Every structure is written in structure tokens, then in C-alpha cells.
Amino acid sequence: MLCSRRMEIDPLARALNETLTREAPTVFALLSERGKRLFFPVEGILGQTSEAKGSAMNATIGIGFDDVGAPLALPSLLKSFNLPPEDVLPYAPSFGLPQLRERWGAMLREKNSSLSVRLSLPVVTAGITHALDVAAALFVDPNDSVILPDPAWDNYALTFSSLYGASLSSYPAFRGAQYNLAALEETIARSPGSKKIVLLNFPHNPSGYTLTVKEAQDLAQLLRRRAESGDTLLVLLDDAYFGLVYEEGILRESLLSILSNLHERILIAKIDGASKEDCAWGLRIGFLTFAQRGMTDAVATALEHKAAGAVRASVSNACRASQAALLSLYNSPSYDAEKVRTFSLLHERYREVRRALTDSEIANALQFLPFNSGYFFCVALPTWCNADVVRRALLRDHSIGVIAMGNLLRIAYSSLPRKHIEPVLQTIAQVCRSQNPPENR
Ligand SMILES: Cc1ncc(COP(=O)(O)O)c(C=O)c1O
Structure with missing residues (x-):
């Protein structure tokens, strides 16, 4: 009895699935079985805690407070931080600190000024690797194939193949001095079924290559052709090294700007973070942001809830002190x-x-x-x-x-x-x- 109950889809997950089925059936079609089951538990401990916020005698919160309402603190621990205790010690929300999400979202728009679509609000993860893991939880079923360049960062195999059971379909990344878009297109076409998961990583680890502007436009045409021919595509953009471009004529904005308004059958999951962009490797803060042509508010919210559910189920929430430190960095005049x-x-x-x-x-x-x-x-x-x-x-x-x-x-x-x-x-x-x-x- 207990076993069959556990495999049931929670009503909150069902509600998110209904929203996606109604407003973005192609996004629903991309979800993994796990992704269909995921939801953010707004009604449990977290929901009740949030309802009790501001109450005179609040006995909901799972951290310790002293008698005047400050977090219980070990002073020797606080000595290591130049932040107030309430920015360091309590849990952060599973979605991430709201101000940090807003700020990263606003910075995404500034860094990618030609963006023409609405984005979901970034969900904060425990580093970029964790954002990849959350995306895999939402979308990758065992035996799905994940299309990757060869060479690629070796951790993709650990996440997508060893952990989530996907098979990896590699294509040679280069033909001479150029990115091998023909091989990418052929690999997408050959990959079985109409659900296609394509991972793109620029600047690329290990080669250090970023597409030229012309190659990026050709890539967009290629993906549009695949979508028009009936494929439903999840494009995972690993933008870990965003901003580090050293030559003219090379794409300066994220591929997000070029790909996010291409076609309703293309969902973009932008995966990025402070690790390399802000030299904050060990702070472990990443972000997962969704975009799709015509994405409605309800679809964006449903995806955010599923992503935050995966965060809640894995690490519960990303480090609050790191999030507060980054917010303070982004507010710094220098x-x-x-x-x-x-x-x-x-x-x-x-x-x-x-x-x-x-x-x-x-x-x-x-x-x-x-x-x-x-x-x-x-x-x-x-x-x-x-x-x-x-x-x-x-x-x-x-x-x-x-x-x-x-x-x-x-x-x-x-x-x-x-x-x-x-x-x-x-x-x-x-x-x-x-x-x-x-x-x-
Ligand atoms: C391409 C790529 N993606 C993601 C990551 C992981 O970043 P993080 O340290 O934030 O997990 C790395 C780190 O080396 C990387 O090279």
C-alpha cells in the first residue's frame, strides 16, 4: 500500500503538469518521468512556515532563535564572516534569495541586451554542476540520449550517463578551424525519437572555443530546421565561462539571445553561475533559467517550481552566506x-x-x-x-x-x-x- 502511494503523482505536481500540458505541451513532452513527479511542496512545512511569518509567537521555523529573535549563533563562527548573522546562518529559500534571483535575472538582461523574450526567474542552485543535475532531474530519463560535442567536460558523463542513465551521443566538435555544425545536425537527426536533448557549452571546456557570430546564426537555423521538421528540443546552455571572449567577431552574448525566440518546440535551459563569472568557484552558487518562444508566466512559474522541488529534494537550498556575499558584491560600486x-x-x-x-x-x-x-x-x-x-x-x-x-x-x-x-x-x-x-x- 505504502509502495503504491509513493509512486503516485502528488496533486501539486499534477497541477503543474496540467499547466504545462495546457499552455506548453512541448515543454511537458520534454519532462522526464521524474520531472513529471517533481513539484515544490508549498503546502507542507515550508508553506505553513511561510504562512506563519510575522506571527507573534512563531514555533514553525526549523532553526534556532534567541529570546530577542536573532538567530542563535556561535560568535567564533561569525568571526569568519563580514555579514550580519541573519545573512549567514538561516536557511535560504529553495528557490534562492528573492533579491539574488531578481538581480541575476536583471544582470542576464544587461549582459545579453538583444534578448527578446521573457525569461523565468533564475532558480539558485549549489553551483553550476548542481544546475546541470537539476536540469537532468527534470528532463533526462534513462536511455534518453544527450547530444554533446567531443571533446566535452568529463563531468557531463558522470551526471547524465552514470547518474541519470542517459546515453551520450557525441559529435566531433571541430572540422578544421570551425565548429562542426554539420555533424551536430546529423547527430540530432540520427538520435532516436522526437525528443532531443542538446548540450552546448561556450566558451567550451576543454578547447576554449566560442562560436563566431556567423556560426551562432547558422546554429540557430539548424535548430529551427529540426524543430520545424517535428523535433522537440531541450537545449542546455552551459554558460559557465560566460564573458571570457578575447577576439572580435566571436559571440559575446549567450546563445540564449539567439535561440530563445526561435520556435515553440525549443526550450532553453540556461545554466550559469558565479563560479567563473565572479571568481567564486567555492561559494557554490549557480542558476537555472528557462526560456521558450511565447513562454507564459504560468509556464515559467511551473518550471521554477519543478526546479526548486529538485533543489529541495537534493540539497534543500544553496548556501545563504554565499548568496548574501554575492548580492553584496553585485551592489558594490567597484x-x-x-x-x-x-x-x-x-x-x-x-x-x-x-x-x-x-x-x-x-x-x-x-x-x-x-x-x-x-x-x-x-x-x-x-x-x-x-x-x-x-x-x-x-x-x-x-x-x-x-x-x-x-x-x-x-x-x-x-x-x-x-x-x-x-x-x-x-x-x-x-x-x-x-x-x-x-x-x-
Ligand atoms: C563547462 C563547465 N560547466 C560547469 C562547471 C562547473 O561549475 P561549478 O564549479 O559551479 O559546479 C565547470 C567547471 O569546471 C565547467 O568547466
Whole structure:
């Protein structure tokens, strides 16, 4: 009896599903079985707590207060924070602090000024990885296929495949110096069923590539063609490295601006956060925001409730102190100038990488994947060369740490002082030259 009750869909989930079925059937069609069951429990402890807010004797809240209504606090703990106790110690709402959600939403519009559709209010997650997890909970069923570039950030496999049971359909990210949109289109067309889940990540980890403006427009045409031919698409935009673009002619706004008004059969889930945008990696604050052509308020709210339900079910809520610290950062008069300084540092290193690559010894020994943005670039080793052997040699003999992925070496200039860039590249070139092709062995 208990078992069958547990699998029933809660009436609140049913109400959200009815809204989606009525107002956005294509969004409903994209939900996973888990996503259909998800809801935010507005009527339980949280709802009753919220109703009792402001009551003279409030015995609902699951934290401790002292006799004058301040959160119980251990002073030695508070010493680590330059924020009032009420901004640090209580729980945050599962949706995130309302002011932070509003602020991030407003900043999204400022950063993407050509956006033409309404967005849902961002739901706060415990980092960008968690926003990916919440999106997977809402939309990914076992055996769904998630379409990804190759190479891709390896954590996608852990989330989508190992945790949610999806299969991964990869396409080669590059054809020569360009993003391989033809391979992406073919992979979408080949992927079974009409529900398609496409993950796009620019600036891209590991290559450090962002689409040119022309490629972004071609991508939009491609996705529109798929939607017009009957596919229903969920496009997950992992914008973790948003803003770090170093060349002209490269897309500066999120793909959200270009894709969100394309077609009713395309739902965009924008996944971003403070981790890289605000150098706040360990604060663990990410955001999940939805957009769809013609999205109504009710649909946006239903999606926010489902996302907040997934947050409530996994981590309950994201760190309040981190959210308060970010709000205070966004209100700081020097925020923009501070961001320009960190951007300039990374930009300078990017330019140094580009300069070092013109050195003929390096240029003759190494091939690169295209790159123009982000934290990384990748050396593509010849197929006979084992990247992990090269990685180990660099570490053992030269104290240089890089990441080996397939036949790629990923080099994070984001963490390399400028003066080390050329010597690191020279050493990589030297170690690569010392690897013998099979015919010379
Ligand atoms: C492409 C990409 N997405 C997401 C993340 C995760 O960000 P967070 O640390 O906020 O979980 C990373 C971190 O390396 C990343 O490279």
C-alpha cells in the first residue's frame, strides 16, 4: 500500500503538469518521468512556515532563535564572516534569495541586451554542476540520449550517463578551424525519437572555443530546421565561462539571445553561475533559467517550481552566506572595475599564448584545437602519441601539470602566470618531439 502511494503523482505536481500540458505541451513532452513527479511542496512545512511569518509567537521555523529573535549563533563562527548573522546562518529559500534571483535575472538582461523574450526567474542552485543535475532531474530519463560535442567536460558523463542513465551521443566538435555544425545536425537527426536533448557549452571546456557570430546564426537555423521538421528540443546552455571572449567577431552574448525566440518546440535551459563569472568557484552558487518562444508566466512559474522541488529534494537550498556575499558584491560600486581587472589578466595570458604559438619551434611541433575564449586551449597530439605518457613525462621530468584527455592535452592558462606560458609551451613541444612515431621505433 505504502509502495503504491509513493509512486503516485502528488496533486501539486499534477497541477503543474496540467499547466504545462495546457499552455506548453512541448515543454511537458520534454519532462522526464521524474520531472513529471517533481513539484515544490508549498503546502507542507515550508508553506505553513511561510504562512506563519510575522506571527507573534512563531514555533514553525526549523532553526534556532534567541529570546530577542536573532538567530542563535556561535560568535567564533561569525568571526569568519563580514555579514550580519541573519545573512549567514538561516536557511535560504529553495528557490534562492528573492533579491539574488531578481538581480541575476536583471544582470542576464544587461549582459545579453538583444534578448527578446521573457525569461523565468533564475532558480539558485549549489553551483553550476548542481544546475546541470537539476536540469537532468527534470528532463533526462534513462536511455534518453544527450547530444554533446567531443571533446566535452568529463563531468557531463558522470551526471547524465552514470547518474541519470542517459546515453551520450557525441559529435566531433571541430572540422578544421570551425565548429562542426554539420555533424551536430546529423547527430540530432540520427538520435532516436522526437525528443532531443542538446548540450552546448561556450566558451567550451576543454578547447576554449566560442562560436563566431556567423556560426551562432547558422546554429540557430539548424535548430529551427529540426524543430520545424517535428523535433522537440531541450537545449542546455552551459554558460559557465560566460564573458571570457578575447577576439572580435566571436559571440559575446549567450546563445540564449539567439535561440530563445526561435520556435515553440525549443526550450532553453540556461545554466550559469558565479563560479567563473565572479571568481567564486567555492561559494557554490549557480542558476537555472528557462526560456521558450511565447513562454507564459504560468509556464515559467511551473518550471521554477519543478526546479526548486529538485533543489529541495537534493540539497534543500544553496548556501545563504554565499548568496548574501554575492548580492553584496553585485551592489558594490567597484564590481564592474574589479571584473575588468580579472578579465584583463586572463586576456593578457591569452595574448601571450597566441604570441608564444608564433615561435617556429613550438608552431612546428604542436597542433591546436581552435580557441578564442575561456580558460583553456588544447594541444592535439598525433594519433600515435599517447597524451597520458606525455602528461606524465611533463610532470615527472619538468614539474608541469596538464590534463590528458584522449589525444589532447588541456592547458589552463587561467592558472598559469604569464611568464610561465612560453616555457611551458616550449617544454611541451620538446617532449612531443621526443615521442617517436611508430615507423621510427
Ligand atoms: C563547462 C563547465 N560547466 C560547469 C562547471 C562547473 O561549475 P561549478 O564549479 O559551479 O559546479 C565547470 C567547471 O569546471 C565547467 O568547466
